[in-house]
Amino acid sequence: MTSLLRVWPPIALGVLGLVLWELVVRLAGVPAFLLPAPSAIGAAIGQQFPVLLSTAGVTGANSLVGLVAGFLLGVVLALLAAWSRLLRELTTPVVLAASAVPIVALAPVFTTMFGSTTELPRRLVVTIVVLVPVFVSTARGLRQVAPVHDELMTALAASPWQRARFVRLPGAVPHIMTGLRLAAPAAVIAAVVAEYFGGLQNGLGSRVSSAAANTAYARAWAFVAASIVLGLLFHLAGLLAERLVSRGRT
């Protein structure tokens, strides 16, 4: 009941926004290349629905593969960095530098490197985008070991690997999940935008750019809408994963 009360105001706002949008476009005669009406976009969604699904599947798969790869890589690198001072000094600046680079700018380079007939370039872009927040938050979690736990593991003569397995890693899980939650929607953004720079024409991003280039504005917006839905799905999945894990711990 209370969740229903919390959910309906934003929905009402959204519906109101769509109605206003429709009215403005119709009454002011806004040209379609500037802003198509929601009704036109809705019609395009209806027409393109099978294509929307299949392209969303491709982009979703790229996002997921990149998310999983980047997540695993981020956690492993953070573990190595926590383990060895040398590795920490090697990896930390590189990962932080990666966060400063506009990574989607690498997409055309990767496409040239790996060829335009493979999904690999997009997945690589997603991997790097995901790697950064996962690495940073995992490293933070791994650093926050309670002194009493550290002492205990020393008193128990635990090996470095046992320390990681029994104390550091489980203690860092909430931080790791926060990293995953932040990275999940970013993975979709990276996968969509990476498609703007050539390569295979089978995903949402490539459809947005080709529809726009062909002056099919309502169709372009239909694919944008699908990208938004996909991003929301990843966001919710990340949120759910974080909630589930943190609930299992108290």
Next chain:
Amino acid sequence: MTGGAGTTAVRLSGLDKAFGPVEALSGIDLEVAGGEFVSLIGPSGCGKSTLLRVVADLEKPTAGTVEVGGKTAERARLDQDYGIAFQQAGLLEWRTVAENVELPLQVHGVARAERRKRAGELLELVGLADFAGSRPGQLSGGMQQRVAIARALAPSPKLLLMDEPFGALDEMTRERMQAELLRIIGETGAAVLFVTHSIPEAAVLSDRVVVMSARPGRITDVIDGCRPRGGAALAGQGVDGAEVVADEVDDVRESTAFFASITAVREALRKGHG
């Protein structure tokens, strides 16, 4: 009693420990016999915790020798010859109570089934068998500390090192825990080296109370405590040990010997201070 009277649990001779220019411990000579309960008491900064940490091989001495059960401190640590409990229970909150008790055994590669069994016995011993599947966060402070003691006892150590384990508990819980501890170590026969701030606690628990003074940390006096011994011997024979020991401890707390111990420790502390 499995502690083995006659054997020496801890032997320290000529022990010095300095942190840079600060002399934390100076010329410490101390022996703890098998099955003996020895308390370390003294003002803050007298190095009593440092002394315990040297025995645990968490700190290296600057000079002198440390023997734990006839081995070097490091060898004893690597062999898990001692159990340790800190002021904070320090339980891993993502593990169940039973899994926390199993931790020392898991670190030393004991098989799962055997770990489970041992954890069950220990939780029975500390009276928390019903909480095996609970998370530490669901337990009170006193219960958490009992879990920490069970964990320290998991590898069946001959020596228990305790650094103000009841320091964070309220007075009522504290007195109950003291009786519990006496019963538990009575059943296991372990020797105990026990750091505390509390004079009555030291007096009621200990065979001997070691009084220390600060700057530099050294031993100024050793006073006999009033540890009751009778009930623990009965406990193994189908008698309700907890009840017997609790009664015994209550008797001790009202005895003249107890007040004599307290007075002696207090005077030794004052002497060391002046």
